[in-house]
Amino acid sequence: MAPTNNHRTRCADTRFPRNLILLLVTIFVFFMVAISIAWLVMHPHNPGFRVTSLSVTKFSLSDSHVRGKYEVGLTLTNPNKITTQVELHRSGFLLLYGHEEWHSVDPTQRGQRRVVLEKFTNKSVKVDFEVIDQHQKVVPPVLVEDLNKGVVNFNVVLKVTVRFEAGIWPSKDVLLDVWCKDLDVEFHSQTKDTGKLLGIGKNCSTKNAGGRT
Known part of the structure; x- marks a missing residue:
């Protein structure tokens, strides 16, 4: 049919x-x-990060607490031929001697949260920390000893999102941990609650924290 x-x-x-x-x-x-x-x-390559200054104020120690306010000066460098945007997250932490972590609150409270870098340019930004202990921890005796000697070693870790933008193409995002290690801070010999970074600064390393999207 x-x-x-x-x-x-x-x-x-x-x-x-x-x-x-x-x-x-x-x-x-x-x-x-x-x-x-x-x-x-x-x-595209990840931007470069360099610590240019580190100021510590109201620093204090007890048996189980670390207190202090920190201002970290960073220089961000874009090595690419395309625009790179860096967003500083409102989270991060401070490490002492590479094994104890004191979590910070609102590290970009007064600094820029978003930095736009045109191709082959760099910019400076300030990042503020105020450390508040979430849990009690045993403060290592070496930290107290070094504070009494006048120099304490800090490591600062920041989380950032890097966005690459190239003309008509959709943007590409990368989540990074920025590790700024071995930052020696010299404290005032009398009060011992205020300190500044020794030397001319150090480069930071980056680690992929969440994969490319």
């Missing part, structure tokens, strides 16, 4: 949305492949 006009119409009506969906999926896959190839060719 020859197919009726109604049957042919129903088949055509069924094929059209299927073909449309297939076309949209093909376009989407092609678009994503093109984006991936473009970013692979551009291969």
Whole structure:
């Protein structure tokens, strides 16, 4: 029996949305492949971070608490040919001697939260910490001894999101931990609650914290 006009119409009506969906999926896959190839060719590098200053005020120790306010001066450098945007998260922590962590509250309270770096440029930014202990910990005796000697070693860790922007292409984000290690701070010999960074500063290292998106 020859197919009726109604049957042919129903088949055509069924094929059209299927073909449309297939076309949209093909376009989407092609678009994503093109984006991936473009970013692979551009291969942007993570910005550089350097500590240029570290000021400590109201620093105090007890058997189980560390208190203090910190202002970290950073220089951010963009090594890429494209615009790079750095967002400083409202979280981070301070390490003493690389094994004890004292979590900070609102490290970008008064500093810039977002820094836009044009290609091959650098900018300076201030990051503020106020350390408040969330849990009691045993303060290592070596910390007390070093404070009495006048020099304490700090490590500062920041979380940042880096956004790469290149013309018409969708932006690309990277979540990083920025590690600024071995920062020797000299404290005032009389009060011992105020200190400043020794030397001319140090470069920080970066570690991928959440994968590229």
